[in-house]
Amino acid sequence: GAFFALLCLITGSLWGRPAWGTWWVWDGRLTSMLVLFFLYCAYVALADAASRDGEGNSRIPAIFGLVGAVNIPVIHYSVLWWNSLHQPPSITMGQSQMAPAFLWGLLAATLGFSLLFGGIVLARMRTILAHAQAEARLRRRAMEAGDA
Numbered sequence: 001g002a003f004f005a006l007l008c009l010i011t012g013s014l015w016g017r018p019a020w021g022t023w024w025v026w027d028g029r030l031t032s033m034l035v036l037f038f039l040y041c042a043y044v045a046l047a048d049a050a051s052r053d054g055e056g057n058s059r060i061p062a063i064f065g066l067v068g069a070v071n072i073p074v075i076h077y078s079v080l081w082w083n084s085l086h087q088p089p090s091i092t093m094g095q096s097q098m099a100p101a102f103l104w105g106l107l108a109a110t111l112g113f114s115l116l117f118g119g120i121v122l123a124r125m126r127t128i129l130a131h132a133q134a135e136a137r138l139r140r141r142a143m144e145a146g147d148a
Contacts, residue, residue: 005036008033035071036072046061
């Protein structure tokens with residue numbers, strides 16, 4: 001999530017320079033995405049600290065993640081709530097204002113990024129499981145060595 005938020009901020013700034021004449025504008029959508037990036041970074045730091053704690057206390061990062069989820073509708077509706085440089089939604093329920101060629105490109109990119117995200121999540125899950133199995137083997141060997 002943090003990577004995708006950072007990627008969004010960087011590519012948005014690269015596009016914003018020729019479009020708006022500046023790298024950054026304190027626009028509602030841009031600012032709420034920046035807040036989301038900071039929330040992701042804080043969540044990662046909290047989760048890392050909780051895992052290093054040794055007791056596996058993941059309650060605090062989980063609560064922080066739920067509180068941070070409040071920012072999602074803020075990002076989505078920011079172009080409607082505040083005077084924004086961004087256009088209003090191009091796709092609404094039942095209709096699209098986009099040309100079909102752009103719509104298919106958007107759908108293909110959305111599918112591609114969704115598959116990439118799913119692959120990253122699966123790889124992370126496999127890493128966590130492999131780490132847990134390795135720790136269990138080490139504990140088992142330590143117990144066997146202690147019994148001998």
